[in-house]
Amino acid sequence: MSGYKCTIAKHGKVGEMSSKYGYDRDGSQFNADMEKHRARTEYLWTEFIDFIKSHDATPQEFRALFLRYYEEFIQQ
Secondary structure, eight states, X not given: OOOOOOOSSOTTOXXXXXXXXXTOTTSHHHHHHHHHHHHXXXXXXXXHHHHHHHTTOOHHHHHHHHHHHXXXXXXX
């Protein structure tokens, strides 16, 4: 058995102190970041839906666009 002892994570504590949220005792920074993320995601989703509707894209056209996007950017 090695003599290594983890000194970063403390017993009974959550998270690593060197992380962005390490000293965020009440979780306010984490909650604020999650709210920003949720708001941006909601904004992008609304913009995307509005774009598809404004161009009267059919489900078949949308499917073809999504497949192309998937092949060019996600599947790399």
